[in-house]
Amino acid sequence: MCKESLENRIKRVCDFIQHNLEGQLDLAQLSEVAALSRYHFHRVFLAYTGVSVIKYLQLARLKRASFQLAFELDMKIIDIALTAQFDSSEAFSRAFKRTFSQTPSQFRQSPDWPNWYRLYEFTLPSNNDAIAVSIVEFAHTPIAYLTHHGNPQRVYESAGQFVAWRKQSQWSPIAHCRTFGIPNGDPSTMKEDDFEFKICGSLQQNMTSVPDNEFSVKAGAIPAMRCAKATHFGSHDTLEKTIYALYEQWLPQSQEQLGDHPVFFEYLNLIHEVDECDLRTDVYLPLA
Known part of the structure; x- marks a missing residue:
């Protein structure tokens, strides 16, 4: 299997995740999107991105939540948590603090953007389409x-x-x-x-x-x-x-x-x- 083929498959998965952040996604479904065996998919994803697919999915959801916290000040934290597929604001707060070392409330008040950026320094498959x-x-x-x-x-x-x-x-x-x-x-x-x-x-x-x-x-x-x-x-x-x-x-x-x-x-x-x-x-x- 050529490198380009694998890279395109992982890019397809990343795009699918980004377009379905509010859906119930699991490894079996994502491996089907990649057209790879579930026994190998998670290792291929990790090899091409540097993060596990589950970590990537959570970071993608928390990234959107970060922007909502910082720029949508009228949006309630519980609504942001539910949109990010957490069952409660407590579960969301624990995951957010574990990831960014700030609670959602602390981030909303004073975001630590340099630390936030460090969490997103992994490499994604590139899009080589010609530009118009x-x-x-x-x-x-x-x-x-x-x-x-x-x-x-x-x-x-x-x-x-x-x-x-x-x-x-x-x-x-x-x-x-x-x-x-x-x-x-x-x-x-x-x-x-x-x-x-x-x-x-x-x-x-x-x-x-x-x-x-x-x-x-x-x-x-x-x-x-x-x-x-x-x-x-x-x-x-x-x-x-x-x-x-x-x-x-x-x-x-x-x-x-x-x-x-x-x-x-x-x-x-x-x-x-x-x-x-x-x-x-x-x-x-x-x-x-």
Whole structure:
């Protein structure tokens, strides 16, 4: 059996889990999805991901629960627990604390995102599908933004502050305005202290300024420019794969020249609103 065949089977299982987090899943069912004998499936899964399939399933459910705790403050912990397939808030709390060293209440109040990230540093089978790229004229877009400085593993802290500002104000409501992210570079290639990430929301029509606020949200704009655009499907953790596909696969064949603006993202939906597998993110590569 070739390596690619096994990798595709494990990817199929990961995708199936992500689309069925609220279902009753077991090893027998998942081994059928992989088309592998149940006697070998769990070992093959562990070999390709570095975690057991049961651990992966629990981490996937707890990951969604983490975002609900951090960003859906009106959602009750018991409802989050039941959605994550726990029979009670007590069982959910025990599993959550055992995994993240914080209770759900502690995480909701002050998430330890760097520790959270360490739990998700396993490798998943990659998607090698070719990306679809279009050339677009991005229009000048007034925005409100909050700048995150430093550790990229703490971006969600800043995102939580920006979400809180959006819900409190009427200047960039989540339901009616676009959401962008603008990094100043690849965090894996720069010093932590040099990393910045602007979390942005488009402003409502005819609004070009933002009142002073406790969240340090400011007004700005994304300038008009030509861009190559590709849509990334799934986890934000794998955005780099789409970014580098633009640089490595598309750009050399396009005869285009790069523009003087960093790559940026438009989040077509948000992590606390949909399952991670259903995330859609437009990646914009500025052109001259």
